[in-house]
Amino acid sequence: MSQIFVIGLGPGKPSQRTPEAEEALAQATDVIGYGPYVDRVDLPAHITRHPSDNRVELDRARHALELAEQGRCVAIVSGGDAGVFGMASALFEAIDHEPDRWSGMNVTVIPGVSAVLAAAARIGAPLGGDFCVMSLSDNLKPWETVCRRLTLAAQAGFVIALYNPRSKARPWQLGEAFEVLRQELSETVPVAFARAIGRADERLHLTDLSHADPELVDMSTLVLIGTTLTHRIERPDGQAWLYTSRSVPA
Numbered sequence: 001m002s003q004i005f006v007i008g009l010g011p012g013k014p015s016q017r018t019p020e021a022e023e024a025l026a027q028a029t030d031v032i033g034y035g036p037y038v039d040r041v042d043l044p045a046h047i048t049r050h051p052s053d054n055r056v057e058l059d060r061a062r063h064a065l066e067l068a069e070q071g072r073c074v075a076i077v078s079g080g081d082a083g084v085f086g087m088a089s090a091l092f093e094a095i096d097h098e099p100d101r102w103s104g105m106n107v108t109v110i111p112g113v114s115a116v117l118a119a120a121a122r123i124g125a126p127l128g129g130d131f132c133v134m135s136l137s138d139n140l141k142p143w144e145t146v147c148r149r150l151t152l153a154a155q156a157g158f159v160i161a162l163y164n165p166r167s168k169a170r171p172w173q174l175g176e177a178f179e180v181l182r183q184e185l186s187e188t189v190p191v192a193f194a195r196a197i198g199r200a201d202e203r204l205h206l207t208d209l210s211h212a213d214p215e216l217v218d219m220s221t222l223v224l225i226g227t228t229l230t231h232r233i234e235r236p237d238g239q240a241w242l243y244t245s246r247s248v249p250a
Helices: 019-027 035-039 057-069 087-097 115-123 143-156 173-182
Strands: 003-008 030-034 048-052 073-078 107-110 131-135 159-163 190-195 203-208 221-225 230-234 240-244
Touching: 003 019, 003 057, 003 087, 019 073, 019 107, 030 035, 030 057, 035 048, 035 073, 048 057, 057 073, 057 087, 073 087, 087 107, 115 159, 115 190, 115 203, 115 221, 131 143, 143 159, 143 173, 159 173, 190 230
Parallel strands: 003 073, 003 107, 030 048, 030 073, 131 159
Antiparallel strands: 159 221, 190 203, 190 221, 230 240
């Protein structure tokens, strides 16, 4: 019977992939996804790979649905968790466009360890209080909306985690985002740049809002901005932990 699995591969290393994800991949006849994510999966020769470019999510979702219509067992893969700026929403959007054709499809979403959770674990406990997760990309929403949400999140006291922070096509946006946040937050609040956590090229840089340098960031970096309740603990080896207090003063 046809089946679609939407699978979060975790942040990088195979040990951070869930057993449920591994079981679903073992059933697949076809694996679909952004090329680098498809490449991350070791697959037997009989499984067909369908890599594609980064900005064709709806086309990729329709392709998966068409293969499943043919009786294939399709695995759509995303980095981190597929439901966090990943392929799960694109698949359901495609189904919603043609519900008479595809609403009866067997779809199972497999959760994964998201980049924000992997980064937080590496840093300490920066998500110990309330937090929000945003994509800094304006490909699917106006930049004015991004700035308004940043302002409101900062005013609300959320720790803010930024996905898609800085690309070659839009290198200016992270710097502007920091300027927006400096209007609302103390420049001493901690900031973390967590790049490729769990992979061989992992890099972690801790700073504060006044010294946060966008040039240190690329699309593989998770940017985390703390609050006045986010504290830094210096360690004897020169490293540090960040944690956010669980208690909020009245």
